[in-house]
Amino acid sequence: NAGVTQTPKFQVLKTGQSMTLQCAQDMNHNSMYWYRQDPGMGLRLIYYSASEGTTDKGEVPNGYNVSRLNKREFSLRLESAAPSQTSVYFCASSPKGAAIAKNIQYFGAGTRLSVL
């Protein structure tokens, strides 16, 4: 099983360019998340999808859009990249169920994005 797969692993953009980060999970999880992690900091939630067909804003949604394409896939789009969006982006998923399940998130390997 692949778990959570993110593409690409690395990306360099120029200010103003757009791109979509892809995420897919093969664990039949209901919930999926996009985080960003800046050096020496914890994870900040950008958007999440509690179930197929729903998306909600997290702590830092400005400058981003998301699409929950189906149960497996959750993409993150930067419409006009800015240097402040230079970060490591992680996608995660979690199953539906008891509280412990809700607190266990499975992460992809991350996308390292630089915006020049």
Add this chain to the structure above:
Amino acid sequence: GQSLEQPSEVTAVEGAIVQINCTYQTSGFYGLSWYQQHDGGAPTFLSYNGLDGLEETGRFSSFLSRSDSYGYLLLQELQMKDSASYFCAVGEDSNYQLIWGAGTKLIIKP
């Protein structure tokens, strides 16, 4: 506001025991979790506490006191491979959102 506080860095010796503390202030509470992240890697789940008390998983244990809004991760018999950052996270609401601490970098010396 919502916040989780944990030390930024802890240093310990190989074979020793280390405790990483986490205090939280959140609008809701649906459990305290701990994650490990090696440099350049992704966070991986270590432990979960939904109720007060101690949970043990091998060399790692985690404790929760909801009345004190406090928990800790205890690592025993430290090995060099335990060098990593450790994050506490609180399930803040029933919508599956986690609030994360800034992480504690654990440095292990031989």
